[in-house]
Amino acid sequence: MNKRIVITGIGLTAPNGNSLKEFRHSLLEGRSGLSVTDVRYMGKRVAGFCDFDESKYQKKKARRRGTRAGAVAIYCANEALSDAGVELGADYHHDEVGVYLGITEHGNVETEEEVFQMHENNLDYKLWSPHHNPRTVANSPAGEVTLNLKITGPHYTIGAACAGGNAGIIQGIQMLKLGEVEMALAGGVSESPHTFGIFAGFEAQGALGFDLENPAQSIKPMDVSRKGTVISEGGAVFVLETLESAQKRGAKIYAEVAGHAMNSDASDFVNPNTARQVQCMHKALKMAKMEPEDINIVSMHATGTGAGDISESKAIMEVYSESEDTYINFSKGHIGHAMGAAGALELAGNIPSFIDGQIHPGINCENLDPECEIKNLVLSKPKEVKIINSIMNNSFGMVGINSSLVVKRFLA
C-alpha cells in the first residue's frame, strides 16, 4: 500500500478544448465554452458541449450502439494513452489495465429518448430499443472503453454525483496500490446536457443559470449576482501508474498523487455541509502528510449556486486562512458544470501549473459575494507565482458526498 502513484497521461475533452494544451490555453485566456442550446420541452437555455471528433477512435457503428458518455470516454482514454506513450499489449498486457470512471448519473439520456420516441409513436412499447439495457447499465461508459481498446482487466463506473471525477481517480489509485491492476485509466465523464431532465431539475431547484444574450456570462461562481449552474458535458481520463512502472518505461511524469479523502455529509439531500467539507480537506492533507500552507492551489468546486459557493468558501477559509502561499481558483466560469467529469477536468486544467508557474483565474466574478470572501482568490487574470508544488482538487456532490484530492510536483 506504500506504492507511489503518478500521473503519466492526460486525455480530455471540455467545452473549450479537446486536449490538455487547448484546455489550459482556454483557462488562462478566460475563454468560455458555453453556448445557447434548445432543450426539449423547455426551449433555449445555455450549456457546454464538446466538439471532439467522435470518429477519431470509434467506428460509426460502435458509436451508434453506445452512448455519448461512452464516446467521450473512448476519446479521452485513447488520448490519454497516446499522451502517456503507452502501447497496450507491449507496455502492459490488456488484462493488467483497469478502467475506473466517475459519473454523476448515467442512462437518463437513453431513457428519456426511448420514452419520447414511444410517446411520439402512440405508446408503441415494441419500439423500445434492444440497445436500451446495454446502453443504460451503469458500467456502460467504462465498458465501452474496454470494448474499444480490448482491455480485459476490470472496468466499472463510480457513481458519486459531482464528486465523480475525483472518485474515479481515487478508485484508480487504490486499485494500483492494492495491486489489482498495473495501470489504470481513471477519471470522469458526463453526457448530462443531452437530457432535458437535468435542466428541468436544476431549474426546479432555482439553481439553473443562463444568459441567452451573453451565454459566456451564464455562470458566475462566487459573484453576488450568481443565479445557478450551467450543465456541461466532458471528460478527463488519466493514465495512472506506479512510479516504479512509469520509471521503468521512461515515462514523463505530470504529477504524483499525495493524498485523497472522501466523506459524507449525512445531513441533507442537497444543501452542503461546511464542517464535513473541512473534515474532508483535512483528511486529504493528513494522508498527504502536508499542512495547509504546503498547498499552493486549491481548485474549488464552485458551481455558481447560492448555498454551494458560500459553504465551500467558509470551508476553505477555515482550512487555509493562515496559509500565505495558497491560492484559490475555480474553472466552472469557463466550462460550466461538467458533472461527473468536473473534478477530473478541473484537476487536469491545473496540472500544467507545475510547469508554467501560472494559476488560471476563475472568471465571471466581477462583484465578489461578501460571504465568499477568500484570501488569495485568483480572479479574472492568471496569477504568476515562483513555484507551484502542490494542488488540492475539491469536488462535492448532492446527497452529501465530498472529495479532496492532493497531487504534488514529482520529485525523484
Added chain:
Amino acid sequence: MTSDQVKSEILTIIADIAPDEDLSGLQDAASLRDELDLDSMDFLDIVMELRKRHKIEVPQEDYGMLATLGSCVEYLSPKFQ
C-alpha cells in the same frame, strides 16, 4: 411501391444501422450477416426501424426472411403496399 423503391427503403435503413459499410456494390444474393458484419442486434434494429418508419411488423418466425437484400425485397414488398 416498386421493387426498386422497396430496395431503396431497405438500403436506407441498413445504411443507418451499418454506417461504416459501403453498400454500393451489395448483391441481392449476398448474406447481410456476412457481407456487412451484421449481428443479431442489427437485425433487431432493422425490424424496429421497419416498424417505426413504415408501420411494418415482422414476426420473429419470419426474421430469416431478412437474410439477404433480395429476400428482404421479396418478403417486404407486399407489406410496403
